[in-house]
Amino acid sequence: MKVLAAVAYDNQPQFTIEELDLTGPGADEILIRIAGVGLCHTDVKALAGGMGVPKPIVLGHEGAGVVEQIGARVKKVKPGDHVVLTYDCCGACAACNGGNPAYCQQTAALNFRDGIPRDTGLFRRISGPPAGEAGAEIRGHFFGQSSFASYAIARERNTIPVRKDAPLEILGVLGCGVQTGAGAIINSFAAKPGDSIAIFGVGPVGLSAVMGGVACGCSEIVAVDVLESRLAMAKDLGATKTILASPQTKASDDLRRLIPAGVNFALDTTGIAQSYLQAIASLTTKGTFGFITIPAGTFEPNLGQVMLGGLNIRGIVQGDSVPDKFIPHLLDLYLAGRLPFDRLVTKYPFRKINDAVEDQAAGKVVKPVFTFPI
Ligand SMILES: [Zn+2]
Numbered sequence: 001m002k003v004l005a006a007v008a009y010d011n012q013p014q015f016t017i018e019e020l021d022l023t024g025p026g027a028d029e030i031l032i033r034i035a036g037v038g039l040c041h042t043d044v045k046a047l048a049g050g051m052g053v054p055k056p057i058v059l060g061h062e063g064a065g066v067v068e069q070i071g072a073r074v075k076k077v078k079p080g081d082h083v084v085l086t087y088d089c090c091g092a093c094a095a096c097n098g099g100n101p102a103y104c105q106q107t108a109a110l111n112f113r114d115g116i117p118r119d120t121g122l123f124r125r126i127s128g129p130p131a132g133e134a135g136a137e138i139r140g141h142f143f144g145q146s147s148f149a150s151y152a153i154a155r156e157r158n159t160i161p162v163r164k165d166a167p168l169e170i171l172g173v174l175g176c177g178v179q180t181g182a183g184a185i186i187n188s189f190a191a192k193p194g195d196s197i198a199i200f201g202v203g204p205v206g207l208s209a210v211m212g213g214v215a216c217g218c219s220e221i222v223a224v225d226v227l228e229s230r231l232a233m234a235k236d237l238g239a240t241k242t243i244l245a246s247p248q249t250k251a252s253d254d255l256r257r258l259i260p261a262g263v264n265f266a267l268d269t270t271g272i273a274q275s276y277l278q279a280i281a282s283l284t285t286k287g288t289f290g291f292i293t294i295p296a297g298t299f300e301p302n303l304g305q306v307m308l309g310g311l312n313i314r315g316i317v318q319g320d321s322v323p324d325k326f327i328p329h330l331l332d333l334y335l336a337g338r339l340p341f342d343r344l345v346t347k348y349p350f351r352k353i354n355d356a357v358e359d360q361a362a363g364k365v366v367k368p369v370f371t372f373p374i
């Protein structure tokens with residue numbers, strides 16, 4: 001079928017919007033008409049040639065929409081259902097079987113490479129140059145969805161049915177950014193009322209973590225960032241204290257002035273090794289440091305400090321989300337007014353995708369969501 005998609009080509013810094021032919025759905029697949037799709041930092045990294053994502057490809061992994069058609073073996077959803085798409089997982093490895101699908105052993109293949117070899121869910125060019133030859137194949141299956149398109153193909157494992165009394169076009173952000181941040185606090189840290197947390201970097205994921213801290217009843221929620229505007233937003237969303245970070249100061253010293261004993265949990269969303277060290281230095285005895293991205297630069301924690309403090313350091317993927325349970329839970333929190341993630345969102349018509357990437361990089365918006373029709 002004909003779809004409109006944003007294609008990431010090799011050596012092109014921007015997306016190219018064009019009409020493509022999409023194959024499928026196969027017997028185990030679901031065709032979804034996309035209502036809206038969020039922009040995540042991972043899309044931007046992949047566009048820039050990062051993470052070994054093969055090109056040309058249709059990116060996008062925070063899609064939400066309406067089920068249009070299902071394959072013969074699909075039982076989980078039916079046409080007309082509202083769904084949020086999330087990361088893909090195999091459902092058969094030790095991690096998946098142990099209830100930890102975010103740590104699936106097939107994560108890299110299913111989300112960043114070509115997934116399960118199949119001839120559905122792939123795109124083909126309809127028109128010819130300038131960008132490429134007519135008929136040339138464009139890869140799909142990014143995070144099992146490639147939802148920077150008017151229609152996407154996904155499987156049961158990463159298609160999550162949701163209630164219909166919610167603004168569908170913005171719900172896709174629950175499938176990655178929001179579940180990563182809020183899930184880190186709610187699931188990974190399992191923060192309890194009265195716990196104290198610090199969030200290093202309050203972009204979309206960090207602000208979701210702030211909201212997660214509020215939902216958990218944390219008594220102190222410290223937001224650390226280099227942008228005043230982001231700190232103001234964190235405060236609006238429930239941060240109890242803010243720290244303006246700079247290369248000249250140590251955020252952990254600032255934090256200790258505010259909370260001398262340190263915090264129970266510190267989360268880094270910046271991916272900067274120096275920030276990881278500051279987060280660890282902000283912990284109280286037996287505190288836990290969590291990180292959601294592999295740091296740029298060398299990370300050399302002071303293991304004496306880690307051991308003598310009884311500290312934990314742990315990696316967190318997708319906020320330990322079990323999407324079938326956690327995404328509907330986040331949506332319930334939102335509709336109860338306890339997780340106002342819509343305040344992070346700025347909507348753009350899909351055609352403005354490149355403007356949104358620029359605006360986000362410039363710090364003008366927090367979380368772009370592209371809506372259809374375009
Ligand atoms: Zn698995």
Ligand SMILES: [Zn+2]
Pocket residue numbers: 040041042043061176177
């Ligand atoms: Zn993402």
